[in-house]
Amino acid sequence: MTMADKAHQVFEVYGESKCFDDDGRIKRTGSVWTASAHIITAVIGSGVLSLAWATAQLGWVAGPTVLLLFSFVTYYTSALLSDCYRTGDPVTGKRNYTYMDAVRANLGGFQVKICGVIQYVNLFGVAIGYTIASSISMVAVNRSNCFHKQGHNAACNVSSTPYMIMFGVMEIIFSQIPDFDQISWLSIVAAVMSFTYSTIGLGLGVSQVAETGKIEGSLTGISVGTEVTEMQKIWRSFQALGAIAFAYSYSLILIEIQDTLKSPPAEAKTMKRATLISVAVTTVFYMLCGCFGYAAFGDQSPGNLLTGFGFYNPYWLLDIANVAIVVHLVGAYQVYCQPLFAFVEKTATEWYPDSKIITKEIDVPIPGFKPFKLNLFRLVWRTIFVIITTVISMLMPFFNDVVGILGAFGFWPLTVYFPVEMYIVQKRITKWSGRWICLQILSGACLVISIAAAAGSFAGVVSDLKVYRPFQS
Numbered sequence: 001m002t003m004a005d006k007a008h009q010v011f012e013v014y015g016e017s018k019c020f021d022d023d024g025r026i027k028r029t030g031s032v033w034t035a036s037a038h039i040i041t042a043v044i045g046s047g048v049l050s051l052a053w054a055t056a057q058l059g060w061v062a063g064p065t066v067l068l069l070f071s072f073v074t075y076y077t078s079a080l081l082s083d084c085y086r087t088g089d090p091v092t093g094k095r096n097y098t099y100m101d102a103v104r105a106n107l108g109g110f111q112v113k114i115c116g117v118i119q120y121v122n123l124f125g126v127a128i129g130y131t132i133a134s135s136i137s138m139v140a141v142n143r144s145n146c147f148h149k150q151g152h153n154a155a156c157n158v159s160s161t162p163y164m165i166m167f168g169v170m171e172i173i174f175s176q177i178p179d180f181d182q183i184s185w186l187s188i189v190a191a192v193m194s195f196t197y198s199t200i201g202l203g204l205g206v207s208q209v210a211e212t213g214k215i216e217g218s219l220t221g222i223s224v225g226t227e228v229t230e231m232q233k234i235w236r237s238f239q240a241l242g243a244i245a246f247a248y249s250y251s252l253i254l255i256e257i258q259d260t261l262k263s264p265p266a267e268a269k270t271m272k273r274a275t276l277i278s279v280a281v282t283t284v285f286y287m288l289c290g291c292f293g294y295a296a297f298g299d300q301s302p303g304n305l306l307t308g309f310g311f312y313n314p315y316w317l318l319d320i321a322n323v324a325i326v327v328h329l330v331g332a333y334q335v336y337c338q339p340l341f342a343f344v345e346k347t348a349t350e351w352y353p354d355s356k357i358i359t360k361e362i363d364v365p366i367p368g369f370k371p372f373k374l375n376l377f378r379l380v381w382r383t384i385f386v387i388i389t390t391v392i393s394m395l396m397p398f399f400n401d402v403v404g405i406l407g408a409f410g411f412w413p414l415t416v417y418f419p420v421e422m423y424i425v426q427k428r429i430t431k432w433s434g435r436w437i438c439l440q441i442l443s444g445a446c447l448v449i450s451i452a453a454a455a456g457s458f459a460g461v462v463s464d465l466k467v468y469r470p471f472q473s
Helices: 002-014 032-043 048-080 099-106 109-150 161-174 178-211 230-247 249-260 267-300 315-351 377-393 397-427 435-464
Strands: 361-364 372-375
Touching: 002 361, 032 178, 032 249, 032 267, 032 315, 048 230, 048 249, 048 267, 048 361, 048 397, 048 435, 099 109, 099 249, 099 315, 109 161, 109 230, 109 249, 161 315, 178 267, 178 315, 178 397, 230 397, 230 435, 249 267, 249 315, 249 397, 315 361, 315 377, 372 377, 397 435
Parallel strands: none
Antiparallel strands: 361 372
């Protein structure tokens, strides 16, 4: 008997009640605001800090235009995806608890396996990207204080390895939170932190422009000849597309977030509101941070606005911003990894339903709180996962390149292709109709962008690996 069958049995016993939803599970309590917090935590991540660099590669015309286009595509395809949470009727249809469940219900077959591989590899990659980003911010705090004491020309070389280990230890602890429903508080804290450091980055950019009285940059971006070769300009422009795609990527966890929402109103309706609010807020922040960062530094815009040391003072404000980044990434890591944790643990339970190591929970008393339910399999597997992502981060700490690869790898299939194809099936859109052709054109255009972004980012990794020595500052 599957978990879904057991859930329906429970529902048949309890019926409509204040404690259970229509699928027999404990009543969901999520709202448009908790969903917005989850999305903002996922979206306004470390990607925002690379937007000044991305805008510098593309220039004043293409940079803001690409940002707006990605925001529109993300909102539109997320709205399509939210309609696929329930199969059939949008109010009473069967729920799909995960992104893979939605693909299985609408597309089925081999596409489910492809989706699973792409989604979970992407989640794994995001964990690596966030580990790298957090260590860069912790190193930046150390270097900022060093520059303040010893002057801007001091070497202040600091290894990121100890800080990656510190972040890994924090994530091992937070990874023991059993599931998505129990991390809404962490998402809210993380969302506040994301606004904190984004606002500081924006404020520093504005103050730099006001101080110099000059807007840097050009219509076409970084100059060929003086800064980069013609080929480097092409690769870096493609990499910038990947960085912007990564900055908007959250579709891979949208269904999981939607599964936390209470109803009525219909979950799709609430999710569309949350998506509109979140994408609108993030786009305003992205435009401001990317544009003012570029206006402040022009072709010299750093890959990470708060850690590339375009700014040295006020050093204490930079320290606050970078600490806020670390706190945010602790929460964002969990928002992205919980679906992967849940998938592995659900699969293990289905394969070994009688194993006490996998199913048994031990009550650990905590004074003043409810006992914490410790599961041995969860403890061991999640700890191993965090250790693996931390070690890989130490071996390849290239923030911009990793961000570009993740954006390129996940954007087309997870943000565009699967939502479009599922929506076509769900709404029974006729092949070769006007709407079908428009959706396929959108999908094809985004595929081309993803391929270009992936090529640029891999070229960046190859270039960095030629000069990088692991575990050295």
